[in-house]
Amino acid sequence: MTDTAPAQAADTPTEATGPAPDHLDGVDLESWGLGTNNATGLSNNKLGMWLFLGSDCLLFGALISTYLLMRHRGTGIGPEDVFDIPFTSVSSFVLLMSSMSMVFAVSSIARGDDQKLRLWLLVTSLLGGTFIAGQVYEFTSFYREGMGYTTNLFSSAFYSLTGFHGVHVSVGIIMLMSLFVLSLTGRLKQDRAETVEIVGLYWHFVDIVWVLIFTIVYLIP
Amino acid sequence: MTVTHEGTADAGYEAATDEARHEHHPSDAQYWKVGLALGLITLLEVGTYFIADPPYDHELAPLLIGSLIFMMVLKFIVIGAYFMHLKFDNRLFRNVFVAGLVLAVGVYLAVLTSFEYWSDRYEADTGSEDAVLVEDGS
Structure with missing residues (x-):
């Protein structure tokens, strides 16, 4: 040989x-x-997800740095005029708790407990949905206060950054619901635990990106 | 050099068993503890914001903002290490992710520096959409 x-x-x-x-x-x-x-x-699949997440850091890095450069460039409405920190703090906590429920979903399928898996997948989806609902409410109230997407550079950068994150969360919810349906139809058993783990990696990434956004955008405006 | 299929197979399965040995994921009780710690850090973050609302106008602004950034990084690391299992998984996964992260941080720190984001001049320019254009003579 x-x-x-x-x-x-x-x-x-x-x-x-x-x-x-x-x-x-x-x-x-x-x-x-x-x-x-x-x-x-x-596992190639898991390595592939990590590669994707590593590259996604560059996307969010671009959006965050653009926001930092643009947040005070412009006249009119600014971050201090619109942000509601208590409300966003609750949203952040909800997303953090969804990461918790996701790890329980992963450990449930590793044990072969299908019922618990479905329960935690549903809880994670609901918490993610609550976060998205909060974001829609926040965007709507900002718009009513006169902050549209093209109002100024701050508003464009803010909506682009948080909107892209919201899209990531929404995609995550779709993946979670797909897993829920697969499990319900008996096509997601213990031997496919890695699939849930990979979706979990994506979900936790969305959470850690929000950890950055919450501090950089909201708490240090 | 001569390599046999048998040798490759053994090495592969040795790696697999080694991996399985290192795949010591936390228990549910440990996850609850980590979740509680993350919740407390979030409370501290929000509390820090409200100590001096907003923190950047306070006389202790550098300390408060430094604390917020420290807590942000801490949460990032804890979620990555425990929830994403980077502490327990194969190092290759961590290296792949950290490589992307370091690249992103490096590139965008360079971008911010090239825009003089850290200088007082940038601060003086803020508040006017035309500031950059005027400075460039456009």
Whole structure:
């Protein structure tokens, strides 16, 4: 055999790895995301999600830095005129708690507890929905106070940043509801725990982005 | 160099078992504790804001804003480490994410610096949409 073997192993994992050694008997590698053997021995799907999240940092970095540059450039309405810190604090807390419920969903499917999985997925979706409802209310009240998307540079930067985050949360809710339906129809069992974990990673990322936005945009205006 | 398929297979499964050993996810009770800590930090953040409403006008502004940024970073790290399992998962996942994060922070700090965001001159320019254009002579 030549030294091209590792490349072949990565391309044809089943042939290359063969049956599991005896000491792994009874270990459910698939449920730990280890079924997808490749050169690293890690799950490609999970690595793909981490790569996406790493690249998404650049998107939010651009939006946050644009907001920082534009927030005081412009006349008329500004952050201090419209922000309602107590209201946004409650929204932030709700999103934080949704991260909590998401970890319980992940641990429920890892234990094979389908009912709890569905419960926590539903709770996470509802908390996410509450956050979005709060954002819609906030945007509406800002608009009524005279702050439209094109009112000034601050308003454009603010709506772009928080709006993009809101879209991320909405996409997350769609993914959570999809998992809920899959579980309800019996197509999401313990052997696909990694799927829930990957959606969970996305959901937690949305949460940590809001941690940044809440402090940078709202608390230090 | 000669590499056999058998050798690759063994290495792969060794990596898998090693991974399984390190995949020690927290228990539900630990998650509750982490969640409680995060909730308390959020309360502290909001409390810091209301100590001096708003913090940036207060005589202790640098301290208050520094505290807010510290708590923000702390929450970020705790959520990443425990909820996203970066503390327990394979290091490659953490490295991939941190690489994106460091790149983003580096690039956009450079952008802010190139716009003289940190200088007093930037502060003096604020409040007028035309400030930059006038300065450029446009």
